[in-house]
Amino acid sequence: MAKPANPLRLDSMLCFAVYAASHAFTRFYKPRLDALGLTYPQYLAFLVLWEQDGLTVKALGDKLFLDSGTITPLIKRLEARALVRRQRDVEDERLVRIFLTDEGRALREQALAIPLQVGEALGGDVEAGAVMRQGLKQLRERLDAALE
Amino acid sequence: MAKPANPLRLDSMLCFAVYAASHAFTRFYKPRLDALGLTYPQYLAFLVLWEQDGLTVKALGDKLFLDSGTITPLIKRLEARALVRRQRDVEDERLVRIFLTDEGRALREQALAIPLQVGEALGGDVEAGAVMRQGLKQLRERLDAALE
DNA sequence: CACAACTAAATTGTGTGCAATTGAAAAATG
DNA sequence: CATTTTTCAATTGCACACAATTTAGTTGTG
Known part of the structure; x- marks a missing residue:
């Protein structure tokens, strides 16, 4: 008599609730971040960099749970707009450190x-x-x- | 005396907690879905289609909160692997309905x-x-x- | 019926995400 | 101290996401 209770029902899935909420946040942020000229992941990168300047690509990725395949092009786009500066560490030349420019730092006010x-x-x-x-x-x- | 209480601290952001949890789910699902040959968004599409066959692109998108720019190529990849079939509605030729093939239906067992x-x-x-x-x-x- | 307004799917372009690989540099090992 | 191993950033390839546009088909209006 009880209904089959589909274990694969979309609406019962916690994963989907998280997934949908994440996209909803991105949509909500979109018009606000357009005013700063940033995408949502770029905004996240700035949240980290406003807190601490000069982080390496690796350190930034660890904080955002993203790898170099995502971080590197993202940061390069910000560099092309002179919002950040990338600089090889002289002590350890494997490292690339990311520094805010004055323009990048100024964005914080609007954020x-x-x-x-x-x-x-x-x-x-x-x-x-x-x-x-x-x-x-x-x-x-x-x-x-x-x-x- | 109190510290400034940065209102832009990454770790205080609900949006980031959602964003990071969403990616963590995708990572968790990855090895499980590799066994079915599906990506996570493809899996979500199947969750819907296993519940209800013959949905339009629009209806599927409404359930997943995705638009045709995402759904169309995703479904075409599934069609290329003969997991679904796309068919124009004869009543309203603007609509494309998505049907499971026997192979697509069979995936449910493994899921x-x-x-x-x-x-x-x-x-x-x-x-x-x-x-x-x-x-x-x-x-x-x-x-x-x-x-x- | 003509024509404007609307709707659906597809397409185009940009920006993620991530696996896998590459190349350079540093650290660990014998 | 020479060689192996590890680490880091970048690159490549594939699959989303989504804004904006296009094309086709349908509905609403006079």
């Missing part, structure tokens, strides 16, 4: 408005957001730990 | 193992997963509602 708009869109429940963020972090850690 | 592995990796707390899924759905709806 400050964005988190406020996110908070507004989400109804301003900071506590619920923090709980969800923590849950997602644990989720990520468990998935990465189970990669064999 | 059944995957949700079990996810459950295992996440410690089997089904209740917590459902709560997070619901929270992410609400998050997505609020972000989409705030797109102006």
